[in-house]
Amino acid sequence: MYLEFHQVDAFTPRPFAGNPAMVYRLDSWLGEGLMQQIASEHNLAETAFLVREGAAWHIRWFTPATEIPLCGHATLASAKVLFELYEEAGEAIDFVCQSGALRVTREGERLVLDFPTAQAQQVPVSTALEQALGLPVLEAWQGNELMAVVASEQALRACRPDLRALAELPGLGVIVTAPGERHDFVSRYFAPGIGIDEDPVTGSTHCSLIPYWAKRLGKQELSAYQCSRRGGELHCRLQGERVQIAGEAVLVASGRLYLNEA
Template identity: 45%
Template sequence: MNKLTIYQVDAFTDQVFGGNPAAVCVLSNWLSDNLMQNIAAENNLAETAFVVKDGHQFLIRWFTPTTEVDLCGHATLAAAFVLEKYFHPEISQLEFYSHRSGILPVHYQNGVFTLDFPTDVLVEIECPQPLTQIFGSSIIQCLKGKTDYLLIFKNQEEVALADPNFNELAKVNCRGVIISAPGEEVDFVSRFFAPQVGVNEDPVTGSAHTTLIPYWSKQLGKKKLTAQQISKRGGSLWVEDMGERVKISGKAVLYLEGTIFY
C-alpha cells in the first residue's frame, strides 16, 4: 500500500468555501499518467495539480476528472500556496514549468500570489450557430482564442442569468466557453463553462483570464484591472496586461490536508 499527501486549496479567495477548489499533490517523482488521471477523477474537482521539484524549477501538470489540460491558473495558485506554506516558506518567487505551457513564474507577497502567464491570441469571428442557439441574443461579440471561445454580453446581469444547456455546449469543438461583460463594481465579470473537459461550470478560472485580460485592457484602455468570476462560489482577481504576458493575482486558503492510499 502506497501513501500520498493531498492538499485541497480554495484559490482566488480568502474564505473557505469560496473561490475555486483545487487538489495539489507534491511528488518526488512522477506517477504514471493513468494513476494521476485516476486520482483526479476520484477527487472530482475541476483540477488536480501534480508537482515535482527539478532543480530550481517545479514541474507541474494539471488534470480534470477526465483529461490532462494545457494550462490551469487556480490549480497553479493552489500549488504555489502549498509549496510556500509547507515546503519552501523562504521562497517568494517560484518558477513552475509545464511541458505544455512553458515557464510560469509565481510571485508571493503579503498573502497574494501573482501568476505570470502567456497571453492568449484572440481573433474576432462570426459566432458559430451552436453558440448562438445556446446563448441567444445576449451575444454582442464573439472571439476565438487558442482553446476557448469568448462571448461578450451587454451587461453583468445577462452574464449572471445565463443558463446554458451543457449537453449541447459539450458538442462545441473547444476546451470551453467564456462569457463576459463590464462589471458593476469591477472592470469586468465573467463565467466559464467547459463540459467538454468534464467541468460544466468552473468557479474561478485563471487560464480564462489570459483571454479576458487583453480583451478588456484594450476595450477599457487600461493595463491594470479588477475582475470577478460570478459563479455560485465566486472569486476576485487583480490582473495586469503586460503585452505578451499577463499577471493574475489572488489569494488562497487551505481547506483540507489528507492521505491518499493506493
C-alpha cells in the first residue's frame, strides 16, 4: 500500500525559501498514531492531511511531535496542491478544522488565507521571557502563543534564544515581533515545546500579529516579513474578526510513501 505526498514551499515564489509543508490528500482518515508517525518521518514543521467532507475539506496538521489546532502555511500548501494537482474547481476552497471554518482564495499568483483573529491579553514581561530570549522585551501578550514585542528589526534578527528555556514558557510557542525596516512589521516564531525550534514562516501567528499591528499602526492593510533563515513575505489585511493572509507557493516535490500492511 502506498500514499501520495506533495511538498510545497509556502509564502514564497521560489523553491528552497518560505516554509515547506507536506500534503496528503486521503480518501479516508488514517489512524491518529499513523499520521503522527508519518509527520515524524518527514520531519517538517507541519504535515497536512486532507479528507473531503461534503463541499469542504477536513484538514488536520501534525508537527513531528504533536497535532496542532491551526496552521497557515500548510493550509496554503494544501490549497496549492488541490488547485494545481487535483484540479479543484472554482476560485476558493473551504476547509474545516479544530479551529472552525477556513477558506483559501486564488488572487492571481497569490493564495489568500481567510482565518479568524486570535485574541491575546497583555501580561507583565517576565524575567524568564527576557532571559530565554536574551534581549529586552517591551510588551508581552498571552494567547495560544506568548508574543514578545521588541524594539527593532535588528534586535529581532540578532536574537539567539535559549530553546530549552523557551519550551518551559506558557503557550504553544513564542512569537517575537518588532517594527519592520522595509515592512510594517517583522516576526520570528519559536516552538521547541511542540517540536519546532524555529518555524520559517508561520501563517497562524499572524492571526494575533495582524490585530496588534493594525491597532498600533492605525491601518488595516499591512506588509509583513518573517525573518527566519529561509524567510517569507506575507500580505495582510484585518477585516473585523477575520484576517486575510496572502502569499505565493511553489510545488517542489511529489512522491509515494510505502506502508507495511503486515
